[in-house]
Amino acid sequence: MSTQTTDLQHYQTANSATDGRPVEPLLSIRDLKVHFKSAQRRGGVVKAVDGVTLEIFPGETVGLVGESGCGKSTLGRAILRLTEPTSGQVLFRNRDLAGLSSREMRQQRRHLQIVFQDPYASLNPRMTVGQIVGEPLGTFGIAKGRAAELRVQELLETVGLSQRFIRRYPHEFSGGQRQRIGIARALAVDPEFIVADEPISALDVSIQAQIMNLLERLQREKNLTYLFIAHDLRAIRHVSDRVAVMYLGKLVEVADAKTIYSNPLMPYTRALISAVPVPDPNVEATRQRMVLEGDVPSPINPPAGCRFHTRCPYMIEACKQVVPPLVEVKPNHFAACIRISPEQPDIEKVAPGDAPGLAAAQGQ
């Protein structure tokens, strides 16, 4: 628990308002766990999210990145309790969402919304666009009748859709347009926080840029706070203020977006960044790629110790036993690796076999 307190204090100082008062996080996730019973293996438990602590501040975009099965979408859904957390807290304005009754939680969803990856699957095919976007207005008693109609028109305009579309059905739209409909629906209740779960992965390249620009414009206009979940590191880098890297249910590195790309501390983050092909033949011809061996292990019975040890080129014996805590290795830059420490943050400079972060990990 001690590291969490320091995290919190640190962000408060780092994000102080101009008058010197610390900014409270809008959302504070504390040691959140989501475990599922395995359908494949009797008695097996899938630790989809396994002890995640993360703070999200008003008006910022936190990018959450990781490979399939790492738990990033489950984390996003657990914040809104679309998937029930097993333990831990989700404090929204200091109120623990995880402890609310389902009726109270439904009321809170006015403030927290989600945009889904698959715009084909997340819109009811039997409802018109007007009904889809207008539904939350009725549910939360925000507007009805003519007022609701006007509000829907306004929302469609906000996301760049013509009002002519109000009476059309989702199948009449392209992927990008459907994603706009999904965004309009999320905005209908005037939320403060939006989980954007892979909002651009299913879209064409030219449309991805449109949706990213739309989300950024809405953030500026409405002072929204985003958790932007994606596996596309280029997109994450572009939209995020801070980035959290997830691997097999745990956060392994958290830092501001610029730093995590220019100076990643974790071997896994380095491999992720290095794996992204660069759209420049000259760069591609010369650069040395760090190709990881093997697959992402199954989240049922994940590797002991550091979960990345089975693929890590810097692995030593202790990595198989000790679970590395997320430590503030540099100011505002957190990493979970026993082979680095605040005194020696560069894994390349650590002597073979050394683990400067081991003592801190064992003392936790």
Next chain:
Amino acid sequence: MSSTNGNLLEVRGLCTYFDTDDGEVKAVDGVTFQLKRGETLGIVGESGSGKSVTNLSIIRLVPEPPGRIVSGEVIFDGTDILLLKEAEVRKIRGRRIAMIFQDPMTSLNPFMKISHQLMEITQLHLGHTKQQAREHAIKMLETVGIPDARTRADSYPHEFSGGMRQRVMIAMALSCEPELLIADEPTTALDVTIQAQILELIKTLKQATGTSVILITHDLGVVAGMTDHLIVMYAGKVFEQAPTKDLFAQPGNPYTRGLLRSVPDPTDERGELYQIPGLPPDVAHLPPGCPFAPRCDRAVEICRREYPPFVQLTPDHHSLCHFAQEVYDQSS
């Protein structure tokens, strides 16, 4: 029979149309390109651009109906594939031209052991005995990096991860040492670290075997490091064609330029991304003139009225645009 100009494949004026409720869709409309032996050609485009149908046409796998190859030639090693009987095409497909697709799960038989799926191919095409085929299958699985191939060969597809299944697909595709490998979005369904593994694997195998490759993708990053030549397709047409380096360094088409600019650069600060306005074209209802004109930032009256010319910018750089030369000069 072998062609004299070093081209393994020449596609000329290929047109493949589909009959739909919406009318005739010209999915591929006059596509022409060449592929030299040992080279890798990238085909880039968004959904509906015709990149996949082009390649299904080459191997005669267009579903008929609703599709039909209307005209054109596909000269593979001196023979026009479009003129062959189905039985003759079957001797080429899988043996001399092999394919891998985006989703390996839909291309593998879920009820058949991996080993048997691999053995089937060489028993059919190379006349292997059961024993030979099995040894060959295991050798191929080892080549593509399946750990413990001898025991894992008798697994079923669902027992493999996505990356491993794509490796199996590659093993199947390469088991007859094809002269041409067509890879249609081979890494789109995979995670980045696995994508890097598969791309490295295709590169290594290509160098070892000298196979020519056609790589179809929407990811400009993937083609940048993998290909010698590039074709950019839009609305069933070739919009730009050039050596990969030239195309990235100096695009001669507004669509290509827009695509390149709309990919976020990891070294960029946050800020507005360049965006191509509008939606991908509805190929069933293309406007007169240039199909990209409704989205083009430099379109003028002529673009909306007249179909653009395919302008030759350098001996091997072409662009479909009324203002190709200007765009090209501006990009330098």
